[in-house]
Structure formats: C-alpha cells, structure tokens
Amino acid sequence: MPPDSSTDSNTPQAMPIRTILVPQGAEYRAVQKGCQRVQAAVTIVPLPMGSAAGPSLEPWLKKYKLFANAGYLLVGLGGGLSPDLAPGDRVLCETTQAAAGEGDPIPFDGLLNEWIRQRLPGLKTGWAAGCDRIITTVSEKQTLHQTLGATVAEMESLSMLQVLQPQGKRLAMVRVISDGCCHDLPNIASAIHPNGSLRPLTLAGQFIQRPMGAGRLVTGSLRGLKQLEKLMAELFKVSSL
Numbered sequence: 001m002p003p004d005s006s007t008d009s010n011t012p013q014a015m016p017i018r019t020i021l022v023p024q025g026a027e028y029r030a031v032q033k034g035c036q037r038v039q040a041a042v043t044i045v046p047l048p049m050g051s052a053a054g055p056s057l058e059p060w061l062k063k064y065k066l067f068a069n070a071g072y073l074l075v076g077l078g079g080g081l082s083p084d085l086a087p088g089d090r091v092l093c094e095t096t097q098a099a100a101g102e103g104d105p106i107p108f109d110g111l112l113n114e115w116i117r118q119r120l121p122g123l124k125t126g127w128a129a130g131c132d133r134i135i136t137t138v139s140e141k142q143t144l145h146q147t148l149g150a151t152v153a154e155m156e157s158l159s160m161l162q163v164l165q166p167q168g169k170r171l172a173m174v175r176v177i178s179d180g181c182c183h184d185l186p187n188i189a190s191a192i193h194p195n196g197s198l199r200p201l202t203l204a205g206q207f208i209q210r211p212m213g214a215g216r217l218v219t220g221s222l223r224g225l226k227q228l229e230k231l232m233a234e235l236f237k238v239s240s241l
Contacts, residue, residue, distance in 0.1 A: 015236065016115050017172070018070035020044045021160060027076045030225040034232025042236060047156060051132060054159030071112045071170040074160050077224045078175030079135050079153035081145040085177050087220030088227045089124055092116055093173045096128040096157040097148055106161055112172035119235050126151030128173065130158035136185040145181065176231065178224040185217050
C-alpha cells in the first residue's frame with residue numbers, strides 16, 4: 001500500500017519497509033547501530049558481498065515471515081560513477097542494470113521510493129550499475145557512467161531482484177558513496193572470495209601496494225559508514241506523537 005499522508009506514517013504500523021538487506025561486516029554493523037538508536041521495528045539480514053548475496057537470502061525468507069507483505073530495503077556502500085557524487089553522499093537508486101549492459105534497466109519499487117523521499121527529502125537520486133566485482137579504475141567508472149548513464153556501482157542488487165521479484169516482493173535501494181570517480185583504487189577484487197567473504201591478507205597486500213589509494217578508500221569508507229548509520233536512524237525514527 002502507498003504511504004497515506006493523512007495518517008502518521010512515522011508509526012511502526014505504517015512503516016512500509018520491515019526488512020533491511022545489507023552486506024555483512026562493517027556495513028551491517030553501521031546499519032545495526034542506526035536502527036538500534038531509534039529502536040526500529042525491522043529485521044536486518046547480513047548478506048555476503050556480490051552475487052553470493054542472492055542464494056544466501058533464501059533461508060532468511062523462509063525463517064522470517066513476520067513482515068512477509070512489507071517491502072525490503074537494500075542498503076550499503078557504493079562507488080560513485082558521477083563527478084557530482086562524493087564520499088558520504090546518499091543516493092536513492094531508481095533502477096539497476098547489469099554493468100555489462102545486458103538487459104534493460106530494472107526499476108525498484110516506486111511506492112517504496114516515494115516513502116523514502118518523504119522521510120529523507122535531501123536524498124540524491126541515481127541509477128545503479130550492478131557489477132560482478134568492485135570497480136577500481138577511473139577509466140572503468142567513466143565507461144559505466146557514459147555507456148549506461150549509471151551514477152552508482154554496487155554488487156548485490158541484481159541477485160536480490162532475482163530472488164525477490166519472482167515472489168512478488170518489493171525492493172528499494174539506497175547506497176552511500178564510499179569512493180568517487182576521479183581516483184583509482186587498489187585492485188581489491190581478488191580480496192573478495194567467491195562466497196562473498198573478505199580475504200583480509202589479500203586486502204592488506206593490495207593496500208600496501210597502493211597506499212595513497214588505500215588511504216582514500218579507507219577515509220571514504222569511514223565517512224560512508226557514518227552516513228549509513230545516520231541514514232538508518234533518520235529513516236526509521238518513530239514519531240513521538
């Protein structure tokens with residue numbers, strides 16, 4: 001059901017999103033802190049990074065049926081593909097498309113997006129490129145922006161839609177930018193295991209090889225995580241009335 005502006009949409013009963021999907025690790029902890037600050041009545045599902053996120057969601061869908069008819073929100077950090085975006089910016093994604101350009105853009109749920117806009121009026125809007133790895137070079141970022149018109153790079157949306165859409169479930173996505181489009185990052189793609197977990201030693205090795213890029217990534221990620229925590233608290237704050 002769409003938000004009803006004639007009623008108090010800040011009450012737990014009126015919240016159209018009851019399940020938060022977020023990559024495991026630091027992003028999950030930031031979301032958890034933000035929701036705890038406002039005692040949000042949501043279920044938070046930690047996901048592996050990348051394409052492994054979809055298969056991991058199936059057991060959770062069977063386990064948590066309390067809010068089966070409510071919407072889902074995918075959140076986390078993302079890479080900026082547009083020069084208009086900087087680390088810490090928050091972007092409501094209207095569509096996602098495979099980074100390889102296969103298939104048409106897939107829209108997220110319009111009613112959920114409208115509710116999010118009402119709650120977070122300063123939120124930026126963009127299009128996502130669903131990637132199979134972390135995009136690390138300026139040239140790759142420019143190509144995605146120019147060929148797809150995408151403004152945000154991320155890795156979980158397509159696998160989430162593959163699981164949720166056939167079941168008639170609604171999904172929205174908000175990403176917080178952790179790195180901009182003007183600098184190369186360390187090549188950390190190999191630091192992510194196919195099962196979606198992180199390889200710490202591989203990550204450390206890549207950071208040592210590109211210390212300046214690593215410093216920018218760490219600084220941007222920390223800024224993004226703070227904004228992610230703040231975003232969740234703002235989105236799910238319940239009216240005191």
